[in-house]
Amino acid sequence: DTAVSQTPKYLVTQMGNDKSIKCEQNLGHDTMYWYKQDSKKFLKIMFSYNNKELIINETVPNRFSPKSPDKAHLNLHINSLELGDSAVYFCASTPGLAHNEQFFGPGTRLTVL
Amino acid sequence: LAKTTQPISMDSYEGQEVNITCSHNNIATNDYITWYQQFPSQGPRFIIQGYKTKVTNEVASLFIPADRKSSTLSLPRVSLSDTAVYYCLVGVGNSGNTPLVFGKGTRLSVIA
8 A cells, every 4th residue: 555645646737737736645644745856856845734734834836725635635736837846746744743754755747848 | 944964975886884974063952863765756765863872773873973963874785776865854853843954965876
């Protein structure tokens, strides 16, 4: 069983489109994260949710809107996609608020043309 | 947020022990030190975490001096499959309100 899964794995789209990336974890964790890894391989946190409540929002354009329907899911919706949004997006989860072991998903490679 | 500094890259031959040092001069009293490994096209994977002295698990050892301003990840007898990027992170162990910061990481290349 996959602990943290993301769909889709690859996403190619045109500028200006709206797209969503889904994340699910079956570990029973309370906290979930979205990270962005750009072409230079810098891995930056975007959002963090704890029990469906937003706790970290790291200076991300408001075109990005995370949604957590329940604590096992954290989806990322992106409006009006721009070229600079091209990156690999990783979802992760941890049992609680402590920065212990984070379990990462396989990533979603987003390419904006 | 404590900033970390690591070598950008390292090379090693198979079978050797590899030590990757991370500097974190501004580490706070309640910060933990965590190392992650990332293979190409995969998400980072937790390797080890420590607060002080030495921690060892089946994959690696983590050495932390008394002043905690640096730490060293030790990989015993590396193999080709250990080729990856290794990230050192420093963060609070009991609060999720402050984000962990991944640095540039160290790209380890293991050569046959």
